[in-house]
Amino acid sequence: MKLKNLLFLPLIALLVTSCSSVRVTTDYDTKANFNKYKTFAFYKTGIDKATISDLDKKRIMRAIEAELTAKGMTKSQNPDVLVSLFTKSRERVNVNSNNAGWGYGYGFGWNPWMYGGMNNNVNVSQHTEGTLFIDIIDGKKKELVWQGIGSGALRTKNVEKKEARIKEFVAEIMAKYPPGADKK
16 A cells, blocks of 8 residues: 555656746856846836736836845846846647546456546646746846746736736746845
């Protein structure tokens, strides 16, 4: 019985990790001195190109501003860094076959309900997967110094839940800024 339980542990771990809310990756300029960046502003030209609603842009910008302010940065007219963003989305379709039957039936003999019978369940689900890119650009050099990318499911139409999901995306991405911040 213990062996059977041990076989389910990898399955449970896979399910838990596959339900991870936001997958984050980052990249940055190793020559940039992130300690000198104390002020920020939003890069309107870049943000205007994002293909989402103006309301969602505002939600994302408020969330980014809250995260940077919590890190000790201040918004400025003459910023050390400019913050830009863009988004992508795609429809994902998941098809899962859940065959309830293993073996040939009850005890000895043949069960007509197995293998092609009523125990074959196919579940089809569809959702939108969104990707948010947050770019940090050196204000003086106008060069990209850091990029955070977060991807995850976008399944909500409710405004409050959408705002909470956006805050979650931004918080997960900005937890990696500045480089090494997640190791502290």
